[in-house]
Amino acid sequence: xxxxxxxxxxxxxxxxxxxxxxxxxxxxxxxxxxxxxxxxxxxxxxxxxxxxxxxxxxxxxxxxxxxxxxxxxxxxxxxxxxxxxxxxxxxxxxxxxxxxxxxxxxxxxxxxxxxxxxxxxxxxxxxxxxxxxxxxxxxxxxxxxxxxxxxxxxxxxxxxxxxxxxxxxxxxxxxxxxxxxxxxxxxxxxxxxxxxxxxxxxxxxxxxxxxxxxxxxxxxxxxxxxxxxxxxxxxxxxxxxxxxxxxxxxxxxxxxxxxxxxxxxxxxxxxxxxxxxxxxxxxxxxxxxxxxxxxxxxxxxxxx
Amino acid sequence: xxxxxxxxxxxxxxxxxxxxxxxxxxxxxxxxxxxxxxxxxxxxxxxxxxxxxxxxxxxxxxxxxxxxxxxxxxxxxxxxxxxxxxxxxxxxxxxxxxxxxxxxxxxxxxxxxxxxxxxxxxxxxxxxxxxxxxxxxxxxxxxxxxxxxxxxxxxxxxxxxxxxxxxxxxxxxxxxxxxxxxxxxxxxxxxxxxxxxxxxxxxxxxxxxxxxxxxxxxxxxxxxxxxxxxxxxxxxxxxxxxxxxxxxxxxxxxxxxxxxxxxxxxxxxxxxxxxxxxxxxxxxxxxxxx
Numbered sequence: 001x002x003x004x005x006x007x008x009x010x011x012x013x014x015x016x017x018x019x020x021x022x023x024x025x026x027x028x029x030x031x032x033x034x035x036x037x038x039x040x041x042x043x044x045x046x047x048x049x050x051x052x053x054x055x056x057x058x059x060x061x062x063x064x065x066x067x068x069x070x071x072x073x074x075x076x077x078x079x080x081x082x083x084x085x086x087x088x089x090x091x092x093x094x095x096x097x098x099x100x101x102x103x104x105x106x107x108x109x110x111x112x113x114x115x116x117x118x119x120x121x122x123x124x125x126x127x128x129x130x131x132x133x134x135x136x137x138x139x140x141x142x143x144x145x146x147x148x149x150x151x152x153x154x155x156x157x158x159x160x161x162x163x164x165x166x167x168x169x170x171x172x173x174x175x176x177x178x179x180x181x182x183x184x185x186x187x188x189x190x191x192x193x194x195x196x197x198x199x200x201x202x203x204x205x206x207x208x209x210x211x212x213x214x215x216x217x218x219x220x221x222x223x224x225x226x227x228x229x230x231x232x233x234x235x236x237x238x239x240x241x242x243x244x245x246x247x248x249x250x251x252x253x254x255x256x257x258x259x260x261x262x263x264x265x266x267x268x269x270x271x272x273x274x275x276x277x278x279x280x281x282x283x284x285x286x287x288x289x290x291x292x293x294x295x296x297x298x299x300x301x302x303x304x
Numbered sequence: 305x306x307x308x309x310x311x312x313x314x315x316x317x318x319x320x321x322x323x324x325x326x327x328x329x330x331x332x333x334x335x336x337x338x339x340x341x342x343x344x345x346x347x348x349x350x351x352x353x354x355x356x357x358x359x360x361x362x363x364x365x366x367x368x369x370x371x372x373x374x375x376x377x378x379x380x381x382x383x384x385x386x387x388x389x390x391x392x393x394x395x396x397x398x399x400x401x402x403x404x405x406x407x408x409x410x411x412x413x414x415x416x417x418x419x420x421x422x423x424x425x426x427x428x429x430x431x432x433x434x435x436x437x438x439x440x441x442x443x444x445x446x447x448x449x450x451x452x453x454x455x456x457x458x459x460x461x462x463x464x465x466x467x468x469x470x471x472x473x474x475x476x477x478x479x480x481x482x483x484x485x486x487x488x489x490x491x492x493x494x495x496x497x498x499x500x501x502x503x504x505x506x507x508x509x510x511x512x513x514x515x516x517x518x519x520x521x522x523x524x525x526x527x528x529x530x531x532x533x534x535x536x537x538x539x540x541x542x543x544x545x546x547x548x549x550x551x552x553x554x555x556x557x558x559x560x561x562x563x564x565x566x567x568x569x570x571x572x573x574x575x576x577x578x579x580x581x582x583x584x585x586x587x588x589x590x591x592x593x594x
Contacts, residue, residue: 010412010416010498011412011415011416012412014408014409014411014412014416014502015408015409015412015413017405017408017409018405018406018408018409018469018473019409021405021462021465021466021469022431022466022469022470024462024466025443025462025463025465025466026431026434026439026466026467026469028442028446029439029442029443029446030434030438030439030442032442032445032446033438033439033441033442036441036442036445041445043444046449092324095320096321098313100313102321104580104581106321106324106325107580107584108576108577108580109325109328109329110324110328111576111580111583111584111587112328112329112332112573112576113328113331113332115523115572115573115575115576115583116332116527116569116572116573117526117527117529117544117568117569117572118527118529119527119529119544119547119548119565119568120335120547120565120568120569121331123335123547123551123561123562123565124331124332124334124335124565125331126551127334127335127338127558127562128331128334132347133346133347133558135334167327167328167331171328172587175584175587175588176587176588179584179588221432224432224433227435228435228436228437230435230436230437230529230530231529231530231544234529234548235548235551248437249435249436249437249530250437252437252438252440252441253437253440253530256440256441256444256534257534262441262444262445265440265441266441266442269437269438269440269441272435272437272438273433273434273438276433276434276435277430277433280430280433
């Protein structure tokens with residue numbers, strides 16, 4: 001009798017610490033943030049002392065040119081970075097999916113950029129972009145070209161930030177697509193080879209469609225992370241020059257710490273969260289829809 | 305399988321491989337090199353490959369751990385040494401806590417199936433979606449005014465554990481599912497209680513999963529900047545926070561800052577070389593297996 005009781009309680013005992021910590025330090029703060037976005041609140045006040053201002057923070061944001069600019073920069077950054085990384089990463093995976101010596105060492109070296117602290121990645125790139133001692137400008141100069149204002153000109157700074165992110169995260173897509181390629185059914189490859197498909201035809205008609213589910217998940221994960229990038233840009237440009245590289249995360253942290261507008265920062269966080277949520281659910285339902293369609297096609301094929 | 309025979313490739317292919325490796329590792333190598341240079345060498349116009357390597361930058365950064373008196377350090381700035389100790393404590397404690405708590409939760413979710421796996425996957429994804437920047441305002445407010453644990457290591461550890469739990473539970477789940485239930489039933493027949501089954505039967509079998517989860521958790525805690533910056537005071541600052549603080553000053557001491565950056569990068573680099581297989585497993589577990 002007693003042991004039955006213990007058995008019934010066990011799952012809850014096992015789950016309780018995790019549930020407690022996530023409730024206290026994850027769900028509660030998010031709820032708190034949603035509440036705070038309706039307040040006029042600065043860091044020296046307790047939350048109870050802050051005035052309730054309804055939707056004012058949100059309305060302010062929509063007419064705040066700096067916020068809209070950084071919103072646009074975020075979208076642009078995520079779109080460019082993810083498409084470039086997907087293109088190079090998947091391309092390299094298709095190219096390097098061969099039985100060669102040293103592949104595992106290559107993969108190990110490729111993981112390094114992702115494992116190192118984003119702060120350090122920013123540091124390395126800031127050194128390389130340095131106007132006089134950085135390797136890029138040194139090389140350009142010794143070859144007799146004009147030096148480039150990597151971090152001090154708006155559009156160059158944006159490009160520099162994109163390059164650093166591509167360096168850091170292309171390996172992620174490469175490794176996931178390589179894993180997907182290597183788990184493809186060999187029978188499909190062989191069948192197509194017997195039917196006389198060329199390398200390109202194989203890639204376009206067989207490999208890519210079969211990899212698609214993994215590619216979509218990869219894209220989703222990378223896109224979510226692209227919206228979270230902060231440290232590299234903070235170290236490289238701190239959002240400048242002007243607002244040219246000020247992505248939303250950076251704007252939030254500056255609004256909170258420099259402008260001391262916690263309510264407004266919370267409203268911005270909400271915007272970012274809603275954006276990411278739409279993205280996640282959009283992808284999730286797209287995935288489900290594809291699955292349902294595939295199941296229906298399969299059922300139809302079996303009926304024939 | 306033809307594991308031991310390799311296909312012959314044309315030379316252009318190997319040239320591409322070399323180029324890729326140089327691109328991936330080059331910036332890291334450059335940081336390592338710069339950390340051994342004097343500022344005179346960094347700023348000089350001559351070729352950057354020929355210089356006298358020196359440990360001075362590391363001596364400056366780590367001055368309070370030296371057992372000898374470094375001649376060139378006239379004033380020992382203890383900021384970095386203290387931050388290194390903080391970083392180590394915070395990352396290690398939060399990794400251990402996350403693993404223990406996450407492991408128990410994952411086990412309960414798999415074995416006692418009172419919630420669908422889909423629910424868990426979706427909520428893990430939802431949690432992964434939350435950027436640290438979004439947690440910044442509420443965590444700062446709550447930690448300062450309600451829990452009053454701002455400026456302590458415990459406060460930072462609490463956020464890191466909460467941030468890492470969803471991912472760790474998710475990863476460990478996929479490993480626990482593969483443990484044959486017969487093993488556990490046999491142990492129970494022999495009179496083991498639920499806790500004994502968990503600690504003596506299940507845990508040893510999911511070691512690879514634990515390794516992957518440990519590396520990922522440690523990495524997040526070791527590398528994180530934003531929340532640590534908001535929560536830490538002078539005595540609980542972590543290494544990333546001190547690095548950013550010394551960056552914003554007008555005159556950057558490149559040699560020393562590269563040495564500190566290198567020290568921050570060393571643990572993740574070691575993990576990568578020791579356990580790249582586990583890292584790749586952890587990275588692909590979610591996406592490829594679905």
